[in-house]
Amino acid sequence: MSFAKIVKEELSQLNTTNEEQLAELSAMFDLASELSISNHEQTLWFKSNNPTVSRRFLTMLKRQYKIENTLLTKKQGNFKKGYQIALGVKESLEQIKFEHGIFNEDDQSDLLTQSPETKLGYLRGAFLTSGSVNDPKTAEYHLEIYGDNSDVILKIQQLMNLFDLNAKITKRRKGFIVYLKDASNIEDFLRLIGASDTVFEYEDIRIKRDFNNSINRILNCEIANEKKTIVAANQQIKDIELILKYRVPLNEKLQQVVDLRLQNPDASLNELIENFEATYQETITKSGLNHRFKKLSEIALGLKEGNES
Structure with a gap:
């Protein structure tokens, strides 16, 4: 299992308030949803290639919107990316669209991220949906969140920087990424969104790796001298x-x-x-x-x- 998946496994087990869950759902809708119309009936689809994230989305959605009927599900095969899980929502659709600003001119979604806790809830949802983080054993420290909507990526950057994380944005393929490069900022971000256990492992691996690199630099210097x-x-x-x-x-x-x-x-x-x-x-x-x-x-x-x- 990749390090990013380990982080998402921990985040998916968190117990959070209703307000935090709404903010988390808002990020998921912003980054991985699309609206389809068939036979004059609308369906809102949430897509993910991570079953753990899909389960968390489904659990929070049912809890917040009292959806009782079974949601539509389908798997889409992709040779390179594996299977993608799609969850289709029809119940409470107008309420969901209104509260989360989905194809709605009167966007109320910013009301969901007023407190520090809900802002972090939104960032947690964003990372769960389309985030990744390099294993600290590798040569480069890097955490990113991808999205094809520049306004959403800009919002994520602004929320990150409210917590002094020095997040940057760059173009990536057909979309954009907001990213962190500094190891301490990555640790702070993971800790803030709730991945405390994984942060301990991250810090331990990073410290050992940096220590070994320092020893090697000293040895190389001594050999050169x-x-x-x-x-x-x-x-x-x-x-x-x-x-x-x-x-x-x-x-x-x-x-x-x-x-x-x-x-x-x-x-x-x-x-x-x-x-x-x-x-x-x-x-x-x-x-x-x-x-x-x-x-x-x-x-x-x-x-x-x-x-x-």
Whole structure:
């Protein structure tokens, strides 16, 4: 089961108030309903490829509108997307259309999302209907809600941003998506709409993944630094061997670092500083040590150029 389905399983088990359920239904109607007319009779269809979401829609609809007769159901096969469940509503249709602003010039649906709880109910319904969230084990944190109506997507964005989630909108195929990219915003959104248990799992996986990435970055940095140290030390030893080969006289300061490097061929500059201070009982800075190695490099370069000419 995908991570998004796990989230929706948890959300579908929530017990909510009548007001929250109406707001949740409103989002479901906004994102996944269509009105059909056959033999002068209207049917409002809700479509979903998630049986859990379809059951929640059906349960809330019957509870809020006292629909007693069996709703029409049908499955539509699609080779790529699997089966889609369609639930057809005929009873209480005028009341539903009026309250949810479905093909109604006098749209009253905003009255359903006045309180913070009902706003979150609407967002919960939107995510259940057409939302998805990446598994935190993947390389990218991403949560989105898709819709083909730009006004609905804009409404979802505005509701999200009332809770400081920094939601963005972009075009996607024939519709639009409102999305979150920041891991902490995704966690906040899931927690706000009621997926508390899943958020704990999300946080746990994310923290472990981020920790492992941090360890890997540190290890890679240490390996890179070690490689630089080895390359620099090897070059310094080559310079020293060339200087010794031609018996170039050196002053005391340069002779000190020559002896030090030959005695510690793999040491880093910091380690050489410690050895220097222990051996000669005087302090030296990293820049001072570098300066002496640079002088040795210049002497070696002069010897090379003299031999080539």
